[in-house]
Amino acid sequence: MSEETYEVAAPTPAMPQLRVAILGTGKMGGILLQAFLKNNLVSPDQIFATVHHPERAQALSVQYGIEMTTDNLAAASQADVILLGVKPVQVPALVEQIRPALSPEKLVLSIAASVMTSSIEKAAGHDLAVIRAMPNTPAMLAAGITALCAGRFVSEQQMAIAQRIFQTVGRTVVVDEKHMDAVTGLSGSGPAFLYIIIEALAEAGVNVGLPRDVATLLAAQTTLGSARMVLETGYHPALLKDAVTTPAGCTVDGILELEEGGLRVTLIKAVKRATQRAKELANG
Numbered sequence: 001m002s003e004e005t006y007e008v009a010a011p012t013p014a015m016p017q018l019r020v021a022i023l024g025t026g027k028m029g030g031i032l033l034q035a036f037l038k039n040n041l042v043s044p045d046q047i048f049a050t051v052h053h054p055e056r057a058q059a060l061s062v063q064y065g066i067e068m069t070t071d072n073l074a075a076a077s078q079a080d081v082i083l084l085g086v087k088p089v090q091v092p093a094l095v096e097q098i099r100p101a102l103s104p105e106k107l108v109l110s111i112a113a114s115v116m117t118s119s120i121e122k123a124a125g126h127d128l129a130v131i132r133a134m135p136n137t138p139a140m141l142a143a144g145i146t147a148l149c150a151g152r153f154v155s156e157q158q159m160a161i162a163q164r165i166f167q168t169v170g171r172t173v174v175v176d177e178k179h180m181d182a183v184t185g186l187s188g189s190g191p192a193f194l195y196i197i198i199e200a201l202a203e204a205g206v207n208v209g210l211p212r213d214v215a216t217l218l219a220a221q222t223t224l225g226s227a228r229m230v231l232e233t234g235y236h237p238a239l240l241k242d243a244v245t246t247p248a249g250c251t252v253d254g255i256l257e258l259e260e261g262g263l264r265v266t267l268i269k270a271v272k273r274a275t276q277r278a279k280e281l282a283n284g
């Protein structure tokens with residue numbers, strides 16, 4: 001297995017000096033916040049998070065034992081690394097709001113789909129280090145993958161810091177920014193596509209007589225095991241498929257149905273469509 005594992009994230013050393021702000025602690029921001037705390041990446045007094053509603057800030061503050069408010073500028077002012085976790089269309093207003101806190105020494109990590117590093121740099125009005133990241137929800141189990149790309153003013157050291165931060169939630173891969181919408185359509189949205197496949201396989205199991213819990217277990221573990229085979233053997237998926245397909249056996253009959261139903265083309269279209277939509281999200 002490679003150094004970067006996906007079952008359990010590579011142990012990420014604590015960064016004792018680092019102070020992190022998460023602005024917009026929703027589904028994805030919340031997953032990241034919990035991972036940072038669980039992995040002792042930073043201690044609770046080094047992390048400052050915000051949400052939109054004061055009541056939610058209060059409740060989450062108690063839940064996580066951290067400073068949690070609705071004051072983005074105050075949170076950003078206290079941090080070295082500022083993670084933008086709001087919706088794409090909300091990013092420009094957020095950057096405008098925290099502009100007084102954006103000095104050239106700070107590192108901005110944006111997980112917003114669609115939003116270009118250049119638009120954040122421009123809104124900051126100076127040479128700001130911006131890294132765009134696209135994590136996915138299996139981050140909750142440290143089984144995610146985060147693609148990262150650097151803006152114009154990012155040093156190698158800052159990219160290394162970003163990788164260490166996102167390694168708390170799984171693997172990381174550095175890509176050119178021109179690929180980020182495609183990454184969004186594939187691995188950002190991908191868990192939703194795969195849950196539908198798992199749900200459908202389980203439904204099929206029920207249809208052929210299995211109890212639902214057994215069918216769901218079989219479908220999910222088969223998906224997990226098959227993914228591990230691709231990652232850990234390095235074999236092409238087609239070769240692994242061939243090994244399952246006994247001549248004149250039952251698998252080939254199932255494959256025929258999949259091809260006739262257009263599963264392959266449908267998945268390609270789904271990723272293409274999600275990629276296309278990812279390009280538009282920054283504009284609402």
Ligand SMILES: NC(=O)C1=CN([C@@H]2O[C@H](COP(=O)(O)OP(=O)(O)OC[C@H]3O[C@@H](n4cnc5c(N)ncnc54)[C@H](O)[C@@H]3O)[C@@H](O)[C@H]2O)C=CC1
Binds near residue numbers: 112
């Ligand atoms: N959900 C996912 O699987 C992934 C989401 N993303 C990106 O993460 C971002 C957030 O997505 P989700 O977590 O799914 O949405 P969400 O709606 O759960 O989270 C957005 C959060 O922003 C907060 N918020 C809104 N306005 C705010 C403001 N002015 N100040 C502070 N907080 C504010 C809201 O209270 C909410 O908690 C999006 O940009 C999305 O593209 C990226 C990768 C995967």
Ligand SMILES: O=C(O)[C@@H]1CCC=N1
Binds near residue numbers: 113184188189281
């Ligand atoms: O659906 C979305 O827009 C976000 C980005 C990738 C996953 N969720």
